[in-house]
Amino acid sequence: MEDTGPGQGGAERLHCVVRFSEKNEPGYDYGQSDLQNLNNGTMRLQIEKLNVFVNGYHILKDVDLVVYKGEIHSILGANGTGKSSLAYTIMGLESYEVRSGRILFEGEDITRLPVWERARRGITLAWQEPARFEGLTVRQYLLLSRRASKKGPPPEEALLRVGLEPSRYLDRALDESLSGGERKRIELASVLAMMPKLVILDEPDSGIDALSINFITDSIRLFAKLGASVLLITHHEEVAAMADRSSTMCGGTVLKTGSPDEVARFYRLHCRECEHVNEPEEEVARNV
Numbered sequence: 001m002e003d004t005g006p007g008q009g010g011a012e013r014l015h016c017v018v019r020f021s022e023k024n025e026p027g028y029d030y031g032q033s034d035l036q037n038l039n040n041g042t043m044r045l046q047i048e049k050l051n052v053f054v055n056g057y058h059i060l061k062d063v064d065l066v067v068y069k070g071e072i073h074s075i076l077g078a079n080g081t082g083k084s085s086l087a088y089t090i091m092g093l094e095s096y097e098v099r100s101g102r103i104l105f106e107g108e109d110i111t112r113l114p115v116w117e118r119a120r121r122g123i124t125l126a127w128q129e130p131a132r133f134e135g136l137t138v139r140q141y142l143l144l145s146r147r148a149s150k151k152g153p154p155p156e157e158a159l160l161r162v163g164l165e166p167s168r169y170l171d172r173a174l175d176e177s178l179s180g181g182e183r184k185r186i187e188l189a190s191v192l193a194m195m196p197k198l199v200i201l202d203e204p205d206s207g208i209d210a211l212s213i214n215f216i217t218d219s220i221r222l223f224a225k226l227g228a229s230v231l232l233i234t235h236h237e238e239v240a241a242m243a244d245r246s247s248t249m250c251g252g253t254v255l256k257t258g259s260p261d262e263v264a265r266f267y268r269l270h271c272r273e274c275e276h277v278n279e280p281e282e283e284v285a286r287n288v
């Protein structure tokens with residue numbers, strides 16, 4: 001059943017459809033036409049039928065997701081649909097217990113590896129609520145981040161990239177005297193300094209004023225240009241639109257993957273004004 005057609009809005013939009021079409025089946029939409037520029041389709045992250053429990057709750061359900069080398073992949077979804085949980089599970093946080101399925105990074109199974117080993121292999125997460133590191137200056141923090149790979153820019157350049165004037169910030173303490181938006185930008189600068197292979201950005205645009213959002217999107221483009229893959233979690237369709245491909249989540253599962261346009265349209269029709277968030281109608285559509 002086609003569920004994204006323009007004629008299906010209005011009164012009928014409250015019924016969303018979970019699509020479980022398998023890879024290589026008709027109907028499984030990887031946005032293939034957009035993949036030609038993505039390093040010949042080399043997979044960097046591959047998530048297969050992942051089921052995750054936290055404190056006994058089934059949080060992620062049969063999640064399938066592929067992120068290619070150099071791809072920006074955005075994830076749209078309402079509150080509580082499992083976006084941050086997916087980010088934490090990829091990063092390997094302990095309380096996220098994988099009961100079935102697997103996570104492959106550059107073709108190797110990392111499902112059971114600890115956080116530090118995933119970080120060593122090149123996976124980095126920028127948190128939805130950035131951490132404070134009392135006792136460190138911004139300069140020390142950025143230098144430490146850069147030491148991990150030596151591939152990223154020095155502290156001054158990393159700050160300029162996120163729109164912060166180095167002379168005003170380098171010697172500031174990384175504590176609560178920085179505003180929320182400043183801390184988010186400094187955290188993004190630290191990820192730039194690290195220049196990992198896979199960057200997971202959990203709402204890098206939240207708390208950022210409209211004028212400064214370009215610094216965030218420019219930094220994201222820089223990651224991809226230098227060959228990193230970006231998993232970009234956001235509530236903003238305009239930000240999700242900068243991606244090569246998009247997915248939308250509901251009820252702990254990926255409802256749809258495709259081009260950002262297509263996924264945004266699906267999200268608008270089925271999710272934005274949904275009255276049963278996290279309780280998607282289960283309808284298997286194998287022969288779309």
Ligand SMILES: Nc1ncnc2c1ncn2[C@@H]1O[C@H](COP(=O)(O)OP(=O)(O)OP(=O)(O)O)[C@@H](O)[C@H]1O
Pocket residue numbers: 054055057059077078079080081082083084085086128
């Ligand atoms: N430790 C926990 N114990 C119980 N439930 C949890 C726990 N952590 C997450 N959840 C639940 O898992 C679901 C997914 O949460 P998650 O934080 O991943 O959502 P999200 O999509 O990131 O939402 P938001 O857009 O608000 O950031 C929510 O219903 C949340 O309450």
Ligand SMILES: [Mg+2]
Pocket residue numbers: 083084085128202
């Ligand atoms: Mg979240």
